[in-house]
Amino acid sequence: MSDIIQLLPDHVANQIAAGEVVQRPASVVKELLENAIDAGAKNIHLILKDAGKTLIQVIDDGTGMSETDARLCFERHATSKIKEAEDLFNLSTKGFRGEAMASIAAIAQIEMKTKQADAELGTCIQIEGSKITNQEIIPSPVGTNTAVKNLFFNIPARRNFLKSDAVETRHIIDEFQRVALVHADVHFVLNHNNSEIFNLPSGNLKQRVVNIFGGKTNERLIPIDEDTDVLKLSGFIMKPEFAKKKRGEQFFFVNDRFIKSPYLHHAINAAFDGLTERGTHPGYFLYLKVPTNTIDINIHPTKTEVKFDNEKVLYEILRAAVKHSLGQYNIMPALDFTKDKNLETPYSYKDKPISAPKIEVDPNFNPFKTESNFNPFQEKETKTTKSYASPSKSFSSKKNEGSWETLYNGLESIANTPVIENELNPQLFETKETKLVKDTFQIQNKYILCNLNTGTYLVHQHLAHQRVLYENFLANITVKEASSQQLLFPISINYSKQELHILKNIKEELESTGFMFEDMSKDHVIVSGIPTTISESQISMVFEQLIEDFQEDIQENSFSQLDMIAKSLAKTLAIKTGTKLTDVEQEVLIQDLFACKEANISPFRKKIYTTVTSKKLDVIFNTD
Missing domain, CATH: 3.30.565.10 (Histidine kinase-like ATPase, C-terminal domain)
Structure with a gap:
């Protein structure tokens, strides 16, 4: 051979x-x-x-x-x-x-x-x-x-x-x-x-962080500095209230080399435990100096992964140092049982002289006197009285009633008068008169069990609403003319240069959906108009989701930038899992879903519903 x-x-x-x-x-x-x-x-x-x-x-x-x-x-x-x-x-x-x-x-x-x-x-x-x-x-x-x-x-x-x-x-x-x-x-x-x-430009570390991530970052940074025998730690951590759902501002540097370490990242999360919302990640820019003979940086071709000799020690030092900085700058809540704040002198009274309180006594006061010149109902009726008392039965008394019991005359009519309230019942969906759904039942505020003419279906409410919104947005963008509402006061939102670069690339597509911009330069975006389907409070959330989707390569699975924007808007604005829906909202959601072109698949290719048949139930319960 x-x-x-x-x-x-x-x-x-x-x-x-x-x-x-x-x-x-x-x-x-x-x-x-x-x-x-x-x-x-x-x-x-x-x-x-x-x-x-x-x-x-x-x-x-x-x-x-x-x-x-x-x-x-x-x-x-x-x-x-x-x-x-x-x-x-x-x-x-x-x-x-x-x-x-x-x-x-x-x-x-x-x-x-x-x-x-x-x-x-x-x-x-x-x-x-x-x-x-x-x-x-x-x-x-x-x-x-x-x-x-x-x-x-x-x-x-x-x-x-x-x-x-x-x-x-x-x-x-x-x-x-x-x-x-x-x-x-x-x-x-x-x-x-x-x-x-x-x-x-060249400068110090804080200036570099601010120049990259925008001026808004300056007030969010908390310095950290610890020096031990095995580790010298410096840099900044972000305040807990600015933690984000996406991981974009987490940086570890070991001996001036960027690394990725899930183990050390867990130490940071442990230090922020209880201070950030669930599902969010705090930002940090941490620089570790360790002896060169205690790490191996030759375990990965990109050299972004390193191996430490004493990972557990570094973990504890890192977690303790972050906790110390949070406490040092009064970020963490603290209890002091040695002080009673009720006994402390207010700051505005610090320099005022102390004077004894004056006591005035009315020598003619007699609480058992049957007739009194004082009548609390002698004044004119207030707006509150007019609102609850009927005109024919006003309880305003005449002057000098003979007995104190007459003060309560008319209260019975108030108790029996119905209170008129403007009940606000916000609807997630527009109600429709035509009822195509027989019965609906919400399960765990996540699924909707509905009985239609064609059978019984179990629907995922979040994915179903994504499909409905996606087709509506896509129709408004491509077929219909996008409607926009002008903001009375333009909103300015700060972004890093990288995030701003992404928004600039999709500016034309955003304008075609109904957004209007006054300015998009430096480190901020000024929004002057928004689509009619979006509220003013949702602008920042929509942009953050767009940026995250753009960074996560979601547009690669889209036909165009407009398609990607429609998907991102649908994902952001769709009702979340855990939202309680009324019977009418459930029915309208199911009705809108089955009116879509592709009711069975979400915009992100996930199954929306399944058919509940007797055969499936027999398999579950092992019956014939």
């Missing part, structure tokens, strides 16, 4: 390695930014075109490279960070494997210009698919200018797996923020399609 094992060609091996390092354009951005940081750059400019698919360019003012190093950096396992195996456990830099540039060069076209400070001229290298096509000496500023063009040009299958430009841009912004949050002393600029998204 002949030998079947053979060595792979270099270009194939490089493409396989590239599959581990370069998953999407954001992976290239991460590697290039980290190389610039390791080179000591103080100004880094990131330029993107078509979400990095066409161009990813990083310009820095770091140390640069010599002509030999510039060529050698594209070879596999060529690095200046480590020299022996022991160095892997004492790493203080970002990149160290020497695979990043070689992997990028295997699946893209690269042009790199670099120059050292003591060199008169720089070097320009052009590479296409791991092959150097050109190398020349050129005049160049100090630093490195790397342009990665046409990512996955030689692997069309990999390029087809990339998401939309909006999704890929969001991943790039995530990587950009993670690097920028660690290095607040570096000036970062991000441009996408000739539009500036971020311009982060």
Whole structure:
């Protein structure tokens, strides 16, 4: 039998390695930014075109490279960070494997210009698919200018797996923020399609957080600072009342490297236990400094997962430090049994002189006197009296009634007078006269058991309302002309630059649904008009859900941006599980559901109802 094992060609091996390092354009951005940081750059400019698919360019003012190093950096396992195996456990830099540039060069076209400070001229290298096509000496500023063009040009299958430009841009912004949050002393600029998204001047950590996530973040931050033998902890946590349902502002950095650690995240949640609503996640920006020999960062290709030697100790320190900061800044409720607040002097009376209270006595007062000049009903009837007493039986007494018992004359007529109230019975659905549903019964405020002419059905009320709203919104957007209501006072809502970038991308679609905007710049959105189907109090909730859906790639399952918006609005405004519905609301919901084009499937492809037949019941009870 002949030998079947053979060595792979270099270009194939490089493409396989590239599959581990370069998953999407954001992976290239991460590697290039980290190389610039390791080179000591103080100004880094990131330029993107078509979400990095066409161009990813990083310009820095770091140390640069010599002509030999510039060529050698594209070879596999060529690095200046480590020299022996022991160095892997004492790493203080970002990149160290020497695979990043070689992997990028295997699946893209690269042009790199670099120059050292003591060199008169720089070097320009052009590479296409791991092959150097050109190398020349050129005049160049100090630093490195790397342009990665046409990512996955030689692997069309990999390029087809990339998401939309909006999704890929969001991943790039995530990587950009993670690097920028660690290095607040570096000036970062991000441009996408000739539009500036971020311009982060150098400063302190708090300024960097505020510049990225908006001015609203400044008042929400609580500083944290703990120094122990095994851990030095610094950074900020967000106040509990600003916890969000989505995980977007949770950042762990270990030795200036972003990591993901569900175990340490659980420690933060444990510290906030009882202070945040269920299902919400507090925000934090925490920086951990640990000895380099106590962690292993070489367990994952992206280096976002690390292994600690003493995880349990770090967990307890982290939880205690967060609790301490919450208590130190009076965020956590406290009980002090040594003070009685009822005995404390009010602040407004602190400087006033103390005087004895005056006592006045009426010497002519006789509580047993049968006739009294005082008549509480001598005055005119108040509005309250007129509302409850009939005109023919007013209980206003004459002056100087002979007995105190006459004071209660007329009260009987008040007790028998019916109270007129304006009963408000808000309906979730418009009532319809035509009754197509025979009987309905709500189960656990979640399901509706209904009896129709065609049989008995068990309906999920939340999914059913999603389908009804989705088709209504889609019809209003695409077929009918969207109706809008003008707000008397425009509403201003603050967002981070990343969230604002998402809203700008779908501004035209939002306007077609009925939203009207006065301004959408800097870190806020001013809304002047909303669709008639949305209340003013729901604006912020609708936008937050839209942003979250956009970030979670839900639009990839939609036909268009309008379809995605209709789905998001339906999910946000649909009645929630646990909502008690009246009989009329149940009937109208079932009636509207079966009037839809696709009544059996929700907008997110979930089953809405099931048919309850005698055969199914026989199977449940094991009867014939």
